[in-house]
Amino acid sequence: TQLLEQSPQFLSIQEGENLTVYCNSSSVFSSLQWYRQEPGEGPVLLVTVVTGGEVKKLKRLTFQFGDARKDSSLHITAAQPGDTGLYLCAGGGGAQKLVFGQGTRLTINP
């Protein structure tokens, strides 16, 4: 069974600080996605990475896929209150089945 472990589970920081959250597995994934979920809503896709070592940027968010395609990180620069939410990584192992991590619950305090 493929599992994705996210760390930290909870993170509370002040506005303007930088942060990194991690998504790790012992399994290789063909692709890895990051979603953000706000209270009372479904997850919304932020990015998909498919190549080992790939780096993608979305404004202040930087996503990296590990060289071996077993792990990923999300770095946020100068965090803002609007970045608050549950961040989920999801691995694609084939056959359309995405495996989701437990999530990192991020709170940015003004």
Added chain:
Amino acid sequence: DAGVIQSPRHEVTEMGQEVTLRCKPISGHNSLFWYRQTMMRGLELLIYFNNNVPIDDSGMPEDRFSAKMPNASFSTLKIQPSEPRDSAVYFCASSLFQGWGEKLFFGSGTQLSVL
């Protein structure tokens, strides 16, 4: 464009009752997924359909759970009889499957409470 539409948004029922959750996927999408989210277990895939055909239902917890997709614009997830441990948020998601890199669009979910 309308996203994935789920109903009801909230459902409170008593143990033993039948519960039916409904989903309208995004028009043109050919894959539909039902997920369940709890604090303890996170997001779990229950079942998914391609072109209205169930492909993998290995995540359906018990025979009490069933899902149908009679046409490309409608799906239901039924729990009969419901139990308190079924309390969770149930999400429907759809996608346009193109062979790789599944991009899921989620609905807002149904918050189910079984008393």
